[in-house]
Amino acid sequence: MQHTWLLVLATVLLVSCGMPQPSGVATPASPGGTPSTGQNQPVTISFAVWEYERSVYQPLAERFMSEHPNIKVVLVPLDDIMMFEPGNNAPSNPLDQLRRVVSAADTAPSFAVTQEAFGTPLLFDLKPLMDADATFQRDDFFPGTIERYTAKGGVWALPRYHSAPLMVYNRTLFQNANLPEPRPGWTWEEALAVAERLTERSGATTLIYGFIEPSSGVLPLLELLSAQGIDVLNAAPMETDLTAPEYVAVVERLRDLYRRGVLVEPYRHVGRADDPTQLVREGRVAIWSDMTYISNDDGTRWTPDFPVGRVPFPASALMQFFTYSEGFIISGGTAHPEAAWRWIEWLSRQPTEQPEYETIGRIPARQSVAQQTDFWNKLDPQTAEAYRWTLANSKPAPESPSGFAIMSALSQAMQTALSDPKANVRQALAEAQRQMQESIAQQELTPTPKPNLNPVVVATPEPQEAPVGATTITFILYGYNPAELRRIARAFREQRPDIFVQLQPFEWTPDTPQATAATLAQTSDCFSWSGPLQSSDYPALLDLRPLIDADPAFPRDDFLPALLAYYSNGGRLYGLPYAISMRVLSYNHAAFEAAGLQPPHADWTPDDFLAAAQALTKGDGDQRQWGYIPLGGPQADLLFFVSQFGASLTVGDGKDLRPNYTDPRTVAAIRWYLDLSAVHKVTPSFKFHYRRDDPGGFETRSFELLQSGRVGMWLGYGETFENVAFIPAEGGPAPTAAPLSPVARDIRIAPLPVGKAGLPPNEVFVRGLFISAKTQQAQACWEWIKFLSGDVTVMYGDMPARRSIAQSDAFLKQVPPERARMFEAFRAALAVPVRTTVTSSANAIYSPSHDSYWLFQALSNTLEKGANLEQELATAQRFATAFAECMNRDGAKAARCAKQVDPDYKGYNVEEEEMPIRPAGYVP
Structure with missing residues (x-):
């Protein structure tokens, strides 16, 4: 997360350059269908969820349905909603991205919501639902959290978490300089003055640095201009003269602060000796941001070994773009707003934090959730005060102001000035202004299409279980993008509605510290596996030869004999080759x-x-x-x-x-x-x-x-x-x-010059398709893996194992010509069967x-x-x-x-704190 601030800033600037705002406020949509009539009528609503969070929300949905038997919640994958076919680029306008979400699900996380969506038919106004719900406790939300989504007379999302960055400072340095510690509400001028007081130099050497400023100068630049009455965020780009003395003076002042070590950029430049995060760890930085990820040598998060304090950033109009909230929305096209409201309101009361995705500064929006998770008691009093101050001073989500183009130009000029100490600041500003105005003029010649703000209709969720009479098979998701496999499964279902492919993720457990073909076979009917098989895998796998022999339409000659031999043992064929790669x-x-x-x-x-x-x-x-x-x-x-x-x-x-x-x-x-x-x-x-x-x-x-x-x-x-x-x-x-x-x-x-020896297995990368020996649905699995073997969309840079597929237009269109010619080289090298026993694998030396x-x-x-x-x-x-x-x-x-x-051992197998374990001779 070392570049989190810069990524946020880049997103903000891109919005200004390529995402036009709607020309007017659309009339809020009424529910996009017939509302629920009576609480006893069973209804189905959908909730969009990312694949990595499915394990969190699936049990919550099941618990909610047990408490609300008349409401069925279906989880729909956000990964699928946001996936675009090759050649079909994602929409550039955030409102069009939001439209995809709210057209696919009744409820969803608010990640795609911008202030421009408030009051449009894309979102359902939650205020009437709040007012009509006698059990809803609005005062359970921390002040400022609901207000973040309040605008145009409505409430457009229900908060879940609010994130706010803080400044962190070295208390020892403040005490040594006899400086009072900063308090919430301080200004940028005060922050810069303190950073300058704490900076220590000895000749040309900086001993103590002042402030690792996370926006590379943009935040203080805008605030210093604001102090002079220049409102950059709301200025007219084509009427602003960036070469005016006020702009030149501020940029020159900031460059001087960077030159003297009062300000420090948050990332390490090429050729720069000092790593900013290392300086923090050494106690040589007075102030930094908690959004800059600081790690130990082994990659784990660094914990300060000296006393530190935390304080909110100085007040700034731009800070609203560096804080963010997470919440839940209801689609403006839902047919069941009351059921959707019950679901997201109930969900907002459930702790959903995942320790593996721990984020600093992620504050529960509801006081009851904070109490359940013991949030405040885990914080020191000063940090708690800083977070409470930030929440209390939170403002509604900001619109994208006209001045973002100016801010982008100033950022460009600032980087020029910082990267070249001899650069003329006025000339850098003039060049940035020229490029900004050219870009705006070009956009006016080729305007971006206006977003579609017509009413939406929520799609019916895909079946979550097999229809009556259909056979269900489980296919484990191991090594594949789930969204892509679901798309293939949908295409298969259109051809074979009698077979329902249930895709399920592979779950690591203490009993399965590493995956093998045998472990996958124990948890699914069929699956994909990469690489050669081990002798312990064979008993868990079904011999495919009887299925092939009973299928006269199957093109067995479509596979190179050596590839079939790769998964053969004792006259049996245990896997169907799907994709191959080799040198x-x-x-x-x-x-x-x-x-x-x-x-x-x-x-x-x-x-x-x-x-x-x-x-x-x-x-x-x-x-x-x-x-x-x-x-x-x-x-x-x-x-x-x-x-x-x-x-x-x-x-x-x-x-x-x-x-x-x-x-x-x-x-x-x-x-x-x-x-x-x-x-x-x-x-x-x-x-x-x-x-x-x-x-x-x-x-x-x-x-x-x-x-x-x-x-x-x-x-x-x-x-x-x-x-x-x-x-x-x-x-x-x-x-x-x-x-x-x-x-x-x-x-x-x-x-490859294989001579008569044949290819060693480590030179051939094969992905195969397998059927578990314990399955009761072998024929259905065979139909599925046979269909999958003809798909070219999940090659991931490999070649199809089937000759006809490798030479098909569908595959040749997606690879460069030189890559397509490799199949002939593969075929020649595979003329001699591949040696598949593990004992002859060169990769065994990396066991x-x-x-x-x-x-x-x-x-x-x-x-x-x-x-x-x-x-x-x-x-x-x-x-x-x-x-x-x-x-x-x-x-x-x-x-x-x-x-x-070997007491003199100098290899890579060392304790984790010394070096990540890696076999000697490892070649990435």
């Missing part, structure tokens, strides 16, 4: 032609690869062309080539997993790969990053070489690197080579019971110190074996095991 061999076609080489083929052996790399390598120094480069580091490519020798870095499975470094085939494969650099010189010197204290992080010179056209081959995902600027490794030289010209950039793709730190240490010692490879691998195997055996003990921790077996 390819990219190559510089011009370099191949110059060397007289034919394009790479899938049947290339390691020796064929080496011969081509040698033929492509030429030149010296900065002009050297390398035959091969390991993209982003050699770890991943090492694992691939080891597998091509029929070798494996590990043996066993689960608790039996052990290193296999000293196997003669493994040693030979590793030596062959290291010799590419050390002996044959077809690639720059390898550098294995495996220590957490490695300087510079993962090397990036490979990207520079690719961009400059000095590489013949590399393994990747079909990257072209056009229009990409690469950042050099920290401390290394900046790239100097010129980007490739379109002619020289003739990058083509070929299948929790294995640490590859010692492996990469052995390879580094061999390359950099001339050590004997066999001896180094034997030492690595001894350490890695001891680590694996330690990890098999009850309660074993990776960090403790690593240190126990």
Whole structure:
């Protein structure tokens, strides 16, 4: 949340630039249907809810319905309502976004509500419902909360929470300077004066900074102008001269305050030594905002270890845009306003805070909820006073004033002045004004369509359960966007109304610390799973071959045999491949032609690869062309080539997993790969990053070489690197080579050189569709996963596993041409079946019971110190074996095991407060 203030400000400014206001106030709509007649008549109302909050509201809805048996509440997904089809952009006007919500649900959270919606047919006026409800306790709401939604004679939302940012200050610094602590109601001039008093400098060095100001100068700028009688928010943009002396003087004053450390921007600039949040933690900042997220080194929220105080921000017209409220609304098109009112009023009395989404400054709107949650008792008296003052001084939600365009221009000029100390402030303001006026003139030539303020009709909620006679199957949502899966399920229901697909989220429990195909099969009829299966998964899965054999219309030849083999075991097929991805061999076609080489083929052996790399390598120094480069580091490519020798870095499975470094085939494969650099010189010197204290992080010179056209081959995902600027490794030289010209950039793709060994499973990413062995609805599940296998909308960058789908217009329209050509490379590489056993998977070295730190240490010692490879691998195997055996003990921790077996361990398996746990050699 470090940029929360800036994001809010950006939203405010965008409103001014692209969202015109309605020309007049529409006549409030009467209920969009026949109102409920009598409290004993059963009615159904809908409530829009985000997917991540469904687990909160579903039990609340069930409890409400048990207390109000004549009202049925159906939860409709906001994710679906706000999802737009590809090519159909979201509406730019917030009123049109609100219209989508209130057309889909009777009630909803107020997230899409702006002040411009008050009094329109989009919202139902709650005031008559409040007045007619003798049980409604208006005085239970804190003063200022309902008023936030009060305008034009009505009340347009029922508050739930009110959020208000506070200033936080270092009490010790105030005491040392003999300054009184700030009080609610102070002014910006007072705040700036205090910040200046508390700033300490020694020559050119700032010892104590004054105030980390969260809006990058916009708030104090507007208030300093306001003190001179300039009302920026309500000024006419085309009639305002930003180069007037008053504007220039204020911007120059603020730039000087930033230069002297009195004011500090809330985020770290490139090239800036001091991190503002680190300065706060060190006690070197007098005042900051609680909306700036300050974390410890491990990412957890920082708690001050010195005394701090809190106070509301100085009064400002703009502060209303930096506070926000959450509430509930009723659609202007509801047919059941009384039932909708009972639901949201009841809901406003229920605590709905989720600890995992804890937000500082989120105050319950109702006193009774604050009492239930013990809200005030959790606060110190000063913070409680600050929140109460903020609530009492809350104002109605503000309209978007005309001066937002000016505020945007001032913000632009302010950033210019801060980023360049030598910039002429008057010229910066003049340029910002010119761009503002050009933008306004352009908008007038192409005005944005006015929002649709016609009366709305709430849609009937989708069925929540199967119709009479239909079969219900559960499909677990694991790894997919729920909104997208629901859209596919709707399309399936249109074709097969006799099958109702019940989508349900996967719930993590203490009994399921990690998901496997077997655990998903225990909680659903059918599901999707990514990656290879483990031996323990097979008993939980249904063999699909009988279903395929009984379905003559199913195009079994549409799948590459190797992909079917990926999920086959013992003559049975346990999964239907859905999407695939793998690396390819990219190559510089011009370099191949110059060397007289034919394009790479899938049947290339390691020796064929080496011969081509040698033929492509030429030149010296900065002009050297390398035959091969390991993209982003050699770890991943090492694992691939080891597998091509029929070798494996590990043996066993689960608790039996052990290193296999000293196997003669493994040693030979590793030596062959290291010799590419050390002996044959077809690639720059390898550098294995495996220590957490490695300087510079993962090397990036490979990207520079690719961009400059000095590489013949590399393994990747079909990257072209056009229009990409690469950042050099920290401390290394900046790239100097010129980007490739379109002619020289003739990058083509070929299948991976798998030879006769076949693809190792870690090189093939497969998403499959599965049916649980315990399901009673196997046929219905088969019909659903068969339908899903033909969908292209949830590929997420992968390729369809079915040949016809990968070559269909529906898929080809959504991917660039070079991506579509990858399917042929995939097919060639998959001509040899994929090895699917876990024991041969290179990814096994990243299992929790294995640490590859010692492996990469052995390879580094061999390359950099001339050590004997066999001896180094034997030492690595001894350490890695001891680590694996330690990890098999009850309660074993990776960090403790690593240190126990090797006191000099410098890898990534360390205690959380030292470094996030990450296996050595991990490549993101």
